Amino acid sequence: MTKKQTAFVIERADTVATALEALEPGEVQLLGDSPVPSITAVTEVPKGHKIALRDIPAEENIIKYAIPIGRATADIPAGSWVHLHVMRSNYDERSSHLDVRTGAPKDTKYE
Amino acid sequence: MNDIMKRTWLGYARKNGKKGIRNRLLVIYTVKCAEHVARQIVERSGSDDVELVGFDGCTDNQYAVNQIISLIRHPNVGAVLAVGLGCEYMQPEWLAKIAVEEEKPADWFFIQNEGGTQKAIDRGLKWIGRTLEELKHTTRVEMGFSDLVIGAECGGSDYTSGLAGNVVVGRFFDRLVDAGGSAVFEEIVEAIGLDWFLTSRAADEKARAELQHTYDKALDYCRHARQYSISPGNFAGGLSTIEEKSMGAVVKSGTRPIQGVIKVSCPPPHPGLWLLDSTPDPYFMDFGITNPSDNEGLMDLTSIGAHIVFLVTGRGNVVGNAVAPCIKITGNADTYARMIDDMDFNAGTTLDGSMSLAESADALAAMAADVASGTPSKSEALGHKEFHILYKYQHKEVLPCES
CATH class of the missing domain: 3.40.50 (Rossmann fold)
Structure with missing residues (x-):
């Protein structure tokens, strides 16, 4: 891995960081308020999406901005992509039914 | 406080004690049917300080009327021309009256009474020409x-x-x-x-x-x-x-x-x-x-x-x-x-x-x-002066009134 890749940590207590460019498996430099200088990505993470900073067990809250932004629906390994496929809102039912890549609704019929 | 936050500039003094950063002349249409005349007046005025706002519906709505009035009282507004068709609910005369109470030059008319599109545009442009001169003398204040x-x-x-x-x-x-x-x-x-x-x-x-x-x-x-x-x-x-x-x-x-x-x-x-x-x-x-x-x-x-x-x-x-x-x-x-x-x-x-x-x-x-x-x-x-005023139901009180 020669390409420099970065992610941004908003608060020290956060369990996820935001990818500042598309990440590939390998070392990721952490900017912002991170307790550690880097983490190893174990999956691809699209630009603007979240990467887990540590193992997050199912049902645990996901922390960003030092507040819960939803909860894990599966065990999330450190360094992997965190999005609709492994987490859900504590409020919004509908967003759990959207396409994980495009965000397109899958609960509206086009017929 | 750092030096940037101590900066001052000259604003426009308003009767209600507030200060504006622009001295706009607001042309208001009171129904969609009056929009074309109002828009023509704004476009032909040749001044960037003349701006258009308005409400499309014929049936009025308290929320929308409140919003139009808030713009008349806005510190960036120095003068108001209200343009009506002549049969809608929203009353241009009452809007102009509020501007006068704020000591802002104001006028209003109905297109039907003026004798149609061209005569209404001419009347509006004549008033605006005079009023833009008047606005040059608005008191400036730090x-x-x-x-x-x-x-x-x-x-x-x-x-x-x-x-x-x-x-x-x-x-x-x-x-x-x-x-x-x-x-x-x-x-x-x-x-x-x-x-x-x-x-x-x-x-x-x-x-x-x-x-x-x-x-x-x-x-x-x-x-x-x-x-x-x-x-x-x-x-x-x-x-x-x-x-x-x-x-x-x-x-x-x-x-x-x-x-x-x-x-x-x-x-x-x-x-x-x-x-x-x-x-x-x-x-x-x-x-x-x-x-x-x-x-x-x-x-x-x-x-x-x-x-x-x-x-x-x-x-x-x-x-x-x-x-x-x-x-x-x-x-x-x-x-x-x-x-x-x-x-x-x-x-x-x-x-x-x-x-x-x-x-x-x-x-x-x-x-x-x-x-x-x-x-x-x-x-x-770039000339972006968009506005969007719609029907909505909202009262002014934040907490429900005790009754």
């Missing part, structure tokens, strides 16, 4: 940040909005409040899951009750509509939940105590940080629509007397705003470079490390002072 009201909302958000754009606005809002000015943020439907956070920042018990009530109303609204303020584009861009988007939005309020909640068309009673509630109140026609467009949101902020409105836009919206100049802020350096003619401010410098948050907030303060001093924002220079 003003600074303590006299300013600035409103902020986001639109066309992406992952940078909550990381950079809104963060820089929040830091600047702290400075504006510390300088004695007024900062107003909106979009309570983008504070889902954060009632504890907002109420923990309430300045007093009344503010706490107002914030909780407004939050509960917004959550009811979202549950009722089975829709939260988050879109496929937001998810595709990396936001996973409304809670995540909400914190990225609320961060633009900075860290100072929240003085309370204000409704659309109601100016803040005193300086400080305020939440603007633009969610419709429950009504027999159901809730109606909250913010159908960014322009409607910007109009809501203008209606409470904001001199300048901030639009934080990661993806890059191009709009401007009538009455209150719009400063467009993006946290996305690529958007800034790609849409350089439209974007006023690049907050993305805080993400690549080329600027600290404090330096970026200083730069935004300097830009706000420049625009307040008369420098056109980019949307102003």
Whole structure:
């Protein structure tokens, strides 16, 4: 891995960081308020999406901005992509039914 | 307080004691049928200070009338021409009367009484020519940040909005409040899951009750509509939940105590940080629509007397705003470079490390002072003067009246 890749940590207590460019498996430099200088990505993470900073067990809250932004629906390994496929809102039912890549609704019929 | 926040400039003195940063002549149409005449008057006036607003419906609506009146009383407005067709509910004569009470030159007419399109346009242009001369003599008065009201909302958000754009606005809002000015943020439907956070920042018990009530109303609204303020584009861009988007939005309020909640068309009673509630109140026609467009949101902020409105836009919206100049802020350096003619401010410098948050907030303060001093924002220079006034049901009281 020669390409420099970065992610941004908003608060020290956060369990996820935001990818500042598309990440590939390998070392990721952490900017912002991170307790550690880097983490190893174990999956691809699209630009603007979240990467887990540590193992997050199912049902645990996901922390960003030092507040819960939803909860894990599966065990999330450190360094992997965190999005609709492994987490859900504590409020919004509908967003759990959207396409994980495009965000397109899958609960509206086009017929 | 740093030197930038001590800057002063010359504003326009208004009878109600407020000071404006522009001296606009507002042409108002009171029904869609009068729009063409009003628009022709604005376009043929040849002056950038002549601006158009209006209401399309023939049946009037208290919310819309309040909003039109708030623009007449707005400190950036120096004169008013109300143009009616002659059979609609909204009364141009009464609008002109309010302007006169504010000691602003005003006139009104019905197109039907003037004898049709051409004669009405001629009459309007004649009055505007005279009035623009008169406006050159408006008393100028020194003003600074303590006299300013600035409103902020986001639109066309992406992952940078909550990381950079809104963060820089929040830091600047702290400075504006510390300088004695007024900062107003909106979009309570983008504070889902954060009632504890907002109420923990309430300045007093009344503010706490107002914030909780407004939050509960917004959550009811979202549950009722089975829709939260988050879109496929937001998810595709990396936001996973409304809670995540909400914190990225609320961060633009900075860290100072929240003085309370204000409704659309109601100016803040005193300086400080305020939440603007633009969610419709429950009504027999159901809730109606909250913010159908960014322009409607910007109009809501203008209606409470904001001199300048901030639009934080990661993806890059191009709009401007009538009455209150719009400063467009993006946290996305690529958007800034790609849409350089439209974007006023690049907050993305805080993400690549080329600027600290404090330096970026200083730069935004300097830009706000420049625009307040008369420098056109980019949307102003491009002629973006959008407005969006719609039917909505909302009363002026924040908490339900005890009966």
